[in-house]
Amino acid sequence: MKADAKKPVKKSSSPSMIHIWFLRHLQVAISSLGRLTRSPIGTLMTATVLGIAVSLPAGMWVMLDNVKQISGNWDAGASLSMFLKADTDEQQVDELIGKLKLMPEIQHIAYVTKDDALVEFQQFSGLGQALEILQENPLPAVLIITPTLQHSTPLQADLLLKQLNQEPLADLTQLDMEWVERFHAITEIAIRAVIVLASVLSLAVLLIIGNTIRLEIQNRHDEIEITKLVGATNSFIRRPFLYTGFWYGLLGGLIAWFLVTISLWLLSGPIEKLTGLYQSQFRLDVLDLPTTVVLLMGSAFLGLAGARIAVGRHLRAIEPD
Amino acid sequence: MIKFDNVSKRYTSGYEGLSNVSFSMEAGEMAFLTGHSGAGKSTLLKLIGLLEHATRGQVMVDGRNLGKVKSRQIPYHRRKIGMIFQDHRLLHDRTVFDNVAMPLIVSGASRAETGRRVRAALDKVNLLNKEKAYPITLSGGEQQRVGIARAVVSKPPVVLADEPTGNLDPELSKEIMELFLQFNQVGVTLLIATHDIDLVKQMNQRVLTLGSGQLIRDTTNLQEAF
Numbered sequence: 423m424k425a426d427a428k429k430p431v432k433k434s435s436s437p438s439m440i441h442i443w444f445l446r447h448l449q450v451a452i453s454s455l456g457r458l459t460r461s462p463i464g465t466l467m468t469a470t471v472l473g474i475a476v477s478l479p480a481g482m483w484v485m486l487d488n489v490k491q492i493s494g495n496w497d498a499g500a501s502l503s504m505f506l507k508a509d510t511d512e513q514q515v516d517e518l519i520g521k522l523k524l525m526p527e528i529q530h531i532a533y534v535t536k537d538d539a540l541v542e543f544q545q546f547s548g549l550g551q552a553l554e555i556l557q558e559n560p561l562p563a564v565l566i567i568t569p570t571l572q573h574s575t576p577l578q579a580d581l582l583l584k585q586l587n588q589e590p591l592a593d594l595t596q597l598d599m600e601w602v603e604r605f606h607a608i609t610e611i612a613i614r615a616v617i618v619l620a621s622v623l624s625l626a627v628l629l630i631i632g633n634t635i636r637l638e639i640q641n642r643h644d645e646i647e648i649t650k651l652v653g654a655t656n657s658f659i660r661r662p663f664l665y666t667g668f669w670y671g672l673l674g675g676l677i678a679w680f681l682v683t684i685s686l687w688l689l690s691g692p693i694e695k696l697t698g699l700y701q702s703q704f705r706l707d708v709l710d711l712p713t714t715v716v717l718l719m720g721s722a723f724l725g726l727a728g729a730r731i732a733v734g735r736h737l738r739a740i741e742p743d
Numbered sequence: 744m745i746k747f748d749n750v751s752k753r754y755t756s757g758y759e760g761l762s763n764v765s766f767s768m769e770a771g772e773m774a775f776l777t778g779h780s781g782a783g784k785s786t787l788l789k790l791i792g793l794l795e796h797a798t799r800g801q802v803m804v805d806g807r808n809l810g811k812v813k814s815r816q817i818p819y820h821r822r823k824i825g826m827i828f829q830d831h832r833l834l835h836d837r838t839v840f841d842n843v844a845m846p847l848i849v850s851g852a853s854r855a856e857t858g859r860r861v862r863a864a865l866d867k868v869n870l871l872n873k874e875k876a877y878p879i880t881l882s883g884g885e886q887q888r889v890g891i892a893r894a895v896v897s898k899p900p901v902v903l904a905d906e907p908t909g910n911l912d913p914e915l916s917k918e919i920m921e922l923f924l925q926f927n928q929v930g931v932t933l934l935i936a937t938h939d940i941d942l943v944k945q946m947n948q949r950v951l952t953l954g955s956g957q958l959i960r961d962t963t964n965l966q967e968a969f
């Protein structure tokens with residue numbers, strides 16, 4: 423009887439139930455934020471510690487992104503040098519270039535004739551006239567082959583090298599890539615370092631927020647006890663603390679964003695000067711929108727998780743008596 | 744409404760706060776719980792509010808065996824029981840209104856309903872003009888009345904009071920007891936622990952007497968009770 427009487431009421435009010443649920447969460451979210459603003463200095467201090475912890479991996483990540491951008495430019499310059507046999511004539515060279523140009527792996531071919539090579543060598547070696555003593559030009563003609571971007575990775579370039587070494591007209595083909603390989607290895611290490619750093623500092627963020635929430639729970643011991651006494655569920659009691667953790671995380675993320683942006687801005691002058699010397703097109707990238715979103719969401723999520731852990735551990739210990 | 748069946752409570756210290764207590768109260772009944780200090784009055788009330796669990800025997804409240812209530816159901820059990828304490832247990836950083844509203848807020852009542860019910864409860868304890876005050880600015884008797892308003896605001900079927908007049912002068916104590924009588928008249932089951940024998944004598948109600956954890960008397964005959 424009782425259940426029957428209740429059912430229709432519940433059904434008809436179900437959309438507004440969601441509405442009420444949402445309103446209640448909003449209320450708790452706002453009141454938790456309000457509570458934080460009531461002790462602005464303490465809140466800001468905690469949030470700044472969080473911000474510094476988050477900004478380290480975030481800043482490194484952005485720098486790494488910038489370095490990868492440079493390495494992108496360098497990769498495009500990675501090349502293979504094909505030294506041709508001494509008795510190769512011009513027609514054979516033309517045929518060879520035509521054939522190589524058809525290969526999808528190859529983007530560009532520059533032909534350095536024997537004479538060009540000699541001139542270049544004279545200029546750069548400083549030997550100048552000394553070479554004129556020689557009866558014959560000892561230098562071979564060279565094809566400088568630039569692979570497409572996809573085939574610039576160490577692995578792909580090596581495959582291409584093996585293929586080019588089959589060429590009967592080639593005396594020797596060299597891959598000038600050792601430094602590129604090293605560079606890739608270093609970037610790889612740096613990425614790992616950032617991941618390790620991010621994990622360690624995430625743990626630090628969890629601990630800082632966990633400890634902050636633990637103190638907050640202690641401060642509100644009486645309130646929690648009395649709330650339990652009048653029949654509050656655990657999730658009701660948990661909610662404000664979870665929102666507090668969330669706000670701390672988000673605030674820390676915002677501070678991290680500012681720290682990284684300011685640091686990049688301070689660095690951009692000197693770096694542009696430095697790269698200008700090398701006529702590089704390099705421009706220092708700031709935090710873009712996706713990175714910013716990931717930074718803020720990740721930080722807020724860490725805050726929530728830290729609070730959840732602390733709340734799980736410490737709320738249970740408070741029981742009214 | 745409340746039924747104790749051979750209930751014992753042994754604290755972790757090994758001390759037996761209650762031993763083999765059996766009694767029952769019908770819905771709408773009112774009773775006083777007396778006994779010397781340390782007799783187990785508070786312990787008995789805590790078992791009803793599930794602030795403690797019986798170590799032996801069975802406590803039934805509103806047809807429910809409290810031994811079978813899972814910890815996540817405890818909040819819903821407590822909503823059926825209004826509790827009043829000697830030390831009031833009010834929150835000093837919240838207004839009288841907010842203190843009284845707590846049981847309604849935790850059970851998710853709407854704002855309009857909360858306002859209406861809180862004012863009705865404050866009206867009953869004669870504190871309607873103090874709703875915006877902070878508890879610290881109120882007298883002991885007024886604070887106790889705020890505690891009472893909080894206990895009855897959600898209209899629970901059972902109200903427990905542990906030494907509700909402990910710190911009050913006889914005049915105020917009498918006033919509070921009148922309040923309890925009024926609640927009882929609208930069908931609330933009331934169990935009131937108190938030292939104040941003079942007051943109990945004036946009230947002419949059922950009296951349960953504890954001695955060293957045992958129920959030594961259960962009578963409505965006041966001559967017999969003291």
Ligand SMILES: Nc1ncnc2c1ncn2[C@@H]1O[C@H](COP(=O)(O)OP(=O)(O)OP(=O)(O)O)[C@@H](O)[C@H]1O
Pocket residue numbers: 754755756758759760778779780781782783784785786787
């Ligand atoms: N948490 C506890 N741990 C161990 N012993 C306890 C605990 N709570 C109460 N006791 C003991 O149980 C006995 C009964 O305590 P209880 O508080 O129920 O007495 P009471 O009748 O309410 O006394 P009073 O009138 O002084 O309030 C006392 O001897 C007390 O020392």
Ligand SMILES: [Mg+2]
Pocket residue numbers: 784785786905
């Ligand atoms: Mg007591």
